[in-house]
Amino acid sequence: YLSNTSTLSTKMAKSFPEEVLEHVFSFITSDSDRNAVSLVCKSWYEIERWCRKRVFVGNCYAVSPRILTRRFPEVRSVEIKGKPHFADFNLVPEGWGGCVYPWISAMAGAYPWLEEIRLKRMVVSDEALELISTSFCNFKVLVLSSCEGFSTDGLASIAANCRELRVLDLRESEVDDLSGHWLSHFPDTWTSLVSLNIACLGSEVSFSALERLVARSPNLRTLRLNRAVSLEKLHNLLCRAPQLVEFGTGAYSSELRPDVFSNLAGAFSGCKQLKGLSGFWDVVPAYLPAIYLTCSGLTSLNLSYATIQSPDLVKLVSQCHNLQRLWVLDYIEDIGLDALAASCKHLQELRVFPSDPYVVDPNVSLTERGLVAVSEGCPKLQSVLYFCRQMSNAALVAIARNRPNLVCFRLCIIEPRAPDYLTLEPLDAGFGAIVEHCKELRRLSLSGLLTDRVFEYIGTRGRKLEMLSIAFAGESDLGLHHVLSGCESLRKLEIRDCPFGDKALLANAAKLETMRSLWMSSCSVSFGACKLLGQKLPRLNVEVIDERGSPDSRPESCPVEKLYIYRTVAGPRVDMPPFVWTIDEDAALRV
């Protein structure tokens, strides 16, 4: 039977000329579909690999540049992610890794026609940027998301050499900002700019260079300025780019002057395609009405730097009837969220950031009630990030019942281990309701007081859960065991400050090969257990990150500071800093 089907598929494979299959495959764009296609048979694997144009590398250490370029010779677009997510919160020590240079170097040789590079949480040097700018004559898109390690000199190379550049997006990267002069390196003949995001830069760029750049870029759709661009100058740019779809202001403050206001309002009203606004540092409320005319068209609004109070926020948000995404500070308060729920029936994503997270007493009146109101009023709500100081099981149950279509739910109750403020019980039941009702939930972040029971709910009911973040939760290894033995779709698990140890990890070692990565810091996993895992599972890199010195200098039962385990086909890293150790097959400690 088996040999019949294999000859059948071979016959089928051979009956279509390669060109036809290639043409068919060109309609298949999703990575997972492409991966599935490549598994059908050898010839499909070969055809697919020759025509794959876009590759996504979720963990830069899971595969090597050489393996990538050898398998896929015709790539035009690459996306690579480096450090684990908790690096965003300073939990990954400086110098851990994630350097992009080896990738650029390999691709410079293998992909002379490369057009797009998208990097997230990687260390990008000026040398890497210069190499990019000189290696790919058709280079079009550079997105550096939460990256670091480069300066404005590197940007100058990109500006000077990339004649076909369309997108330069530095979102949330840490740039060594030497001066704003780099922008002037874009040649006057360059007119292909579509998207520019320099919001993360500190220093002032030459405004006249910026003006000229905008004026000669008819395809410009996205422009996100940095704080240094003053309010009075905005109308100059907007008037030259009425076709803008997304715009980020600089500092939104100025002395109140009628001429500045009317210029600004006029300029905004001229941008008929505007769908997204951001920026708004240092907001002077009196200038907000300048954007009122754009509100009805807005689908995305990022006010997360706007330190304005609830009444001003409400006036703004209640006019944005088509809003799909809102990022805002907790100054919006419960009362503002009530207004949001009443006015924005198309809301899909809400993120509420804390204005003063380090004081114990609440500085604003934002509680669980606001989130419940939005969950009631906004039927399309699917993604939530919410910082608050109190929560109850009742509220979480209500949210879960109101919004079974939630896909991403991240709740951060600011005080670790805070119980249900009404009953003083753990929040197990509340989060249990979330995983039970929200059957499409893919991402979940927990907080508050939680016992092992919540993990039982998550393990059994979180069938589509792909990413789980846990902090200051659980009572014993049983909690971790519930998650690792359940959660069929789990790809990324990150844990900090939980009493999880060896037993659960060792009992579920095989699970780790089905996931992209596991991060555990300030938990109770012993070095001995790490050695066992490294030995048993050669296709995993078990990294011990410990700034106290070699784990060999302490008893094996001693818990490690941080643990990062990820599956890989590239073998152990060769670029580990002195505070990272990995375990060889013979359980030898490798630095």
Next chain:
Amino acid sequence: MEMERQNDLNLKATELRLGLPGSDEQPEKRNNKRASSEMDNSSDGEKGDQECAPPTKTQVVGWPPIRSYRKNVIHAKKTEADAAGMYVKVSMDGAPYLRKVDLKVYKSYPELLKALQNMFKCTIGVYSEREGYNGSEFAPTYEDKDGDWMLVGDVPWEMFSTSCKRLRIMKGSEAKGLGCL
């Protein structure tokens, strides 16, 4: 702020906070939970290396989970406000001229009252929720955002310092009237 609690530890009898007398503050509860968790007993070098935490509120690395550029915005806003100072006029009954104090400089009531007593060479006495400043020569009062004259000490420090527009140190005889409310 964290330091407020440290100062209050020295003045438990005159502790200024909202809440029924004898009710437990949250921090004590949280500390108990920490002690019973496995984690605290392990040789956890990380926290020890990071900072010396004040007893009631530990500053934890990477918590709450906020990106550093957001933290910088919050911090920058605070330092801006700090630099500006929060100067309010202080009058004292019978004094020939007014003074000014920067409320930002103080983190708690005891600090402020000590400074006022120094500045005006008077005794303000001890606060009690029931009696106000009864028994002392002077009582500190302030005008709040709504224009009402309030007794200093009833509300949490942060709330007071953001709503106080000016201070007036009232003479004992007038102050007694307040204390009886």
